[in-house]
Amino acid sequence: MMKALLIFIMLMNVAIANDVTDAWAKKDFVRVTEIYRDQPARAYTKKELVYISYSLRKRGFYRQDIKLNVRLIKQNYANQHKRLVTDIKNAETIDGDDYPDALKVLYWNLMNDYGQILESYKDASTLIKKDHQHYLMFSKILSELEFREGKVDKYNDKIVAHITYLENKVYKFSRSLSFQYMSWQNESTLSGLGSKTGLVVTNRGLCAGGEMGYENAFYHFYMDGCVFAGSGGVSSDSSSAITYRQSNVPAYGAKFGPGASMIVSSSGSRLGVKLPIIYTMQKLQEPQNSAYSIKEDSPVSFVGSLYSRWQFKRWYVQTEFGLYIQKEQTFWGLGLGKTF
Amino acid sequence: MKLFLIGFLFLFSTFASAYTQFIGHSYTSCLNCHFNPSGGGPLNDYGRVVSATLISSGAFYPKTWNEEKVAYTSGFLFRKPKQDWLRTQINYRGFQVVQNPGSSKNEQKRWINMQADARVILKFGENDKFIAVGQYGYAPLPQNLEGEQTEWRSREHYVGYRPSPKVGIYAGLMDKVFGIKVIEHIAFSRIAPEVTQNDQTHGVMGHYLGEKWEMFAHGFVGNLAQDEDLRMKGGSVMVERTAFDIHRIGASVMSSKNNYQDLLSYSGHTRLNLKEGSAILAEIGQTNRKTQNGSDDRTMRYGLLQTYLRPVRGTYFLANIEYFKKDIKESDYTVRWGPGIQYFPIQRLELRLDAYNTRNFAPTSSTKDSWMYLLQTHIWL
Numbered sequence: 001m002m003k004a005l006l007i008f009i010m011l012m013n014v015a016i017a018n019d020v021t022d023a024w025a026k027k028d029f030v031r032v033t034e035i036y037r038d039q040p041a042r043a044y045t046k047k048e049l050v051y052i053s054y055s056l057r058k059r060g061f062y063r064q065d066i067k068l069n070v071r072l073i074k075q076n077y078a079n080q081h082k083r084l085v086t087d088i089k090n091a092e093t094i095d096g097d098d099y100p101d102a103l104k105v106l107y108w109n110l111m112n113d114y115g116q117i118l119e120s121y122k123d124a125s126t127l128i129k130k131d132h133q134h135y136l137m138f139s140k141i142l143s144e145l146e147f148r149e150g151k152v153d154k155y156n157d158k159i160v161a162h163i164t165y166l167e168n169k170v171y172k173f174s175r176s177l178s179f180q181y182m183s184w185q186n187e188s189t190l191s192g193l194g195s196k197t198g199l200v201v202t203n204r205g206l207c208a209g210g211e212m213g214y215e216n217a218f219y220h221f222y223m224d225g226c227v228f229a230g231s232g233g234v235s236s237d238s239s240s241a242i243t244y245r246q247s248n249v250p251a252y253g254a255k256f257g258p259g260a261s262m263i264v265s266s267s268g269s270r271l272g273v274k275l276p277i278i279y280t281m282q283k284l285q286e287p288q289n290s291a292y293s294i295k296e297d298s299p300v301s302f303v304g305s306l307y308s309r310w311q312f313k314r315w316y317v318q319t320e321f322g323l324y325i326q327k328e329q330t331f332w333g334l335g336l337g338k339t340f
Numbered sequence: 341m342k343l344f345l346i347g348f349l350f351l352f353s354t355f356a357s358a359y360t361q362f363i364g365h366s367y368t369s370c371l372n373c374h375f376n377p378s379g380g381g382p383l384n385d386y387g388r389v390v391s392a393t394l395i396s397s398g399a400f401y402p403k404t405w406n407e408e409k410v411a412y413t414s415g416f417l418f419r420k421p422k423q424d425w426l427r428t429q430i431n432y433r434g435f436q437v438v439q440n441p442g443s444s445k446n447e448q449k450r451w452i453n454m455q456a457d458a459r460v461i462l463k464f465g466e467n468d469k470f471i472a473v474g475q476y477g478y479a480p481l482p483q484n485l486e487g488e489q490t491e492w493r494s495r496e497h498y499v500g501y502r503p504s505p506k507v508g509i510y511a512g513l514m515d516k517v518f519g520i521k522v523i524e525h526i527a528f529s530r531i532a533p534e535v536t537q538n539d540q541t542h543g544v545m546g547h548y549l550g551e552k553w554e555m556f557a558h559g560f561v562g563n564l565a566q567d568e569d570l571r572m573k574g575g576s577v578m579v580e581r582t583a584f585d586i587h588r589i590g591a592s593v594m595s596s597k598n599n600y601q602d603l604l605s606y607s608g609h610t611r612l613n614l615k616e617g618s619a620i621l622a623e624i625g626q627t628n629r630k631t632q633n634g635s636d637d638r639t640m641r642y643g644l645l646q647t648y649l650r651p652v653r654g655t656y657f658l659a660n661i662e663y664f665k666k667d668i669k670e671s672d673y674t675v676r677w678g679p680g681i682q683y684f685p686i687q688r689l690e691l692r693l694d695a696y697n698t699r700n701f702a703p704t705s706s707t708k709d710s711w712m713y714l715l716q717t718h719i720w721l
Contacts, residue, residue: 183675183699183701185699185706185708185709199706200706200707200708201706202699202700202701202706202707204701232706233701233702233703233704233705233706234706235704235705235706235707245704245705247703247704262651264616264617264618264649264650264651265614265615265616265617265618265649265650266615266616267614267615267616267618269614269615269618269649270649271649271651271657306679308647308649308657308659310612310614310618310620310647311614317620319645319647319659319661321659321677321679321697328708329709330677330697330699330709332661332675332677332697334645334661
């Protein structure tokens with residue numbers, strides 16, 4: 001009876017053992033990984049573990065594959081691994097020929113697993129740091145062993161690019177102070193005695209302010225504003241029979257609104273649009289002839305502007321050119337700023 | 341035969357000037373890409389490769405083409421030259437001008453064929469030690485001269501000798517060396533000192549290119565195709581220094597005169613590399629003009645700020661910000677602000693849109709801004 005039971009158990013073991021090999025032969029990677037998931041502590045052969053490892057990677061189960069590869073190293077190459085790590089720490093010269101290729105392949109798998117995990121991150125995270133450290137460790141081991149050096153270097157570049165990309169995606173608070181030399185035009189109408197003529201006021205002034213917002217390495221979103229003081233000259237259309245002229249008419253106001261820019265170079269140069277509102281206070285003198293009066297345009301104007309900035313470390317040069325919405329006038333500004 | 345010739349040359353063109361903004365790609369000296377060390381004129385082989393790869397968009401190339409293949413097709417008629425001593429180039433530049441757009445009364449549109457040129461370059465010796473450059477083609481005349489002079493002429497012909505990579509001497513019909521040679525020939529910084537696209541002169545130019553310094557000295561006797569009394573004779577010097585490895589600062593001075601006027605121009609400029617194609621060009625200068633009868637003696641002052649941003653390969657957003665005071669003793673001045681976009685969809689093709697908003701500042705009058713659009717097409721083979 002006892003003998004029959006033993007034979008039965010042996011047959012069962014063979015059957016179980018064969019199920020990994022059978023599934024592998026059929027390229028049924030799902031089945032291979034399911035067997036491993038159901039019986040992780042089973043005494044698999046070295047060959048079966050290699051099949052399982054490949055299947056795990058094939059299905060994207062990189063963390064499980066890391067555990068499996070570590071297990072393989074501990075089971076089969078514990079002494080060599082320990083010696084290698086010690087030598088690297090002590091900056092000893094390492095001869096790759098002293099280590100079996102099978103161990104090098106396990107390191108290769110581990111580096112690739114951590115690389116795949118790093119590549120799967122879509123946003124910067126505190127978890128990346130630990131995975132990156134492990135990745136670098138296995139990359140270093142492979143470099144010391146001079147194993148698949150070209151491929152290791154190429155993958156290192158890819159991982160560095162990906163991590164830089166993730167870091168660049170992070171939005172940070174930004175603020176700056178700036179001033180602009182600006183010019184803008186306002187229009188008014190002079191009317192009386194059955195006739196009327198347009199008045200054009202050409203202003204220039206200085207606008208001091210700043211912006212606050214969030215930016216990453218690719219985009220910048222912000223609110224921007226400044227207060228300005230300046231003056232302008234006004235005259236009636238030259239074609240008109242009515243003559244009206246005034247110079248140095250004081251003008252005050254504010255300009256504020258949202259903006260968005262695309263950062264187009266590593267120096268931080270950027271190109272964007274702003275939608276400022278310009279509020280202007282400017283009072284034209286009424287004509288001496290009381291038969292005439294001036295109807296001034298609305299003091300509030302909505303503008304769509306094209307904005308550019310060239311960054312020199314913390315300092316920047318900025319230009320802005322805007323068209324008034326539902327009016328004919330334009331606005332432009334040229335200035336300097338400093339980020340904090 | 342003439343129709344055939346016109347049709348043939350219609351396909352041709354040259355860069356009217358160098359693209360000085362390419363300092364944004366770390367090209368500080370024009371000699372990298374042009375046979376003429378002061379820029380403009382025919383591109384050398386390296387310049388053609390740069391224009392095909394770095395400058396032009398890669399979006400329309402077949403996916404199977406790598407940069408090496410693109411570079412290979414950058415030669416004349418898409419071929420790699422079979423010999424080292426001869427280069428030919430053809431190009432065309434034309435644009436639609438729209439003045440006072442949107443105005444029912446004053447809008448004016450017209451198409452101008454600005455250039456249609458054929459060029460031949462002979463070059464010999466190590467590093468093209470000896471060169472001879474000739475360029476012949478169509479150049480439009482001002483409306484008041486139409487019919488009086490031919491529109492077909494040589495815009496450039498010169499020989500050059502570089503005994504060493506650092507030093508060169510050139511003689512013949514060339515652009516005068518002065519200031520930043522921006523492509524906008526209507527720029528005040530080109531008009532005031534009279535160095536626009538049709539102001540070439542016969543003369544001798546010396547060039548030095550060192551580690552940090554680049555210097556030009558140009559002596560000229562005027563364009564010999566012009567009447568003797570109109571020829572502007574004189575000389576110019578331009579010096580540039582590389583700053584912080586990637587930027588340039590420079591200064592120019594030029595004196596020239598003919599029977600009717602005497603010009604003295606001086607300017608300072610900078611070209612700043614803001615990386616990945618972004619750049620700032622700035623120039624400020626004055627031209628002092630003395631006329632024979634004293635009727636138009638004055639000193640003109642100008643400023644130029646030209647900015648470039650490259651959001652993607654092949655596309656440049658730019659702004660031309662110009663200041664001009666036609667007489668520094670007067671209060672009036674003009675500011676011209678021109679946003680624009682320059683697009684190189686494929687090698688050998690440039691499309692460009694410029695808008696110019698001009699505002700006059702004067703103590704006694706205030707007028708509405710004037711507007712102008714330019715839609716430009718540039719093809720080179």
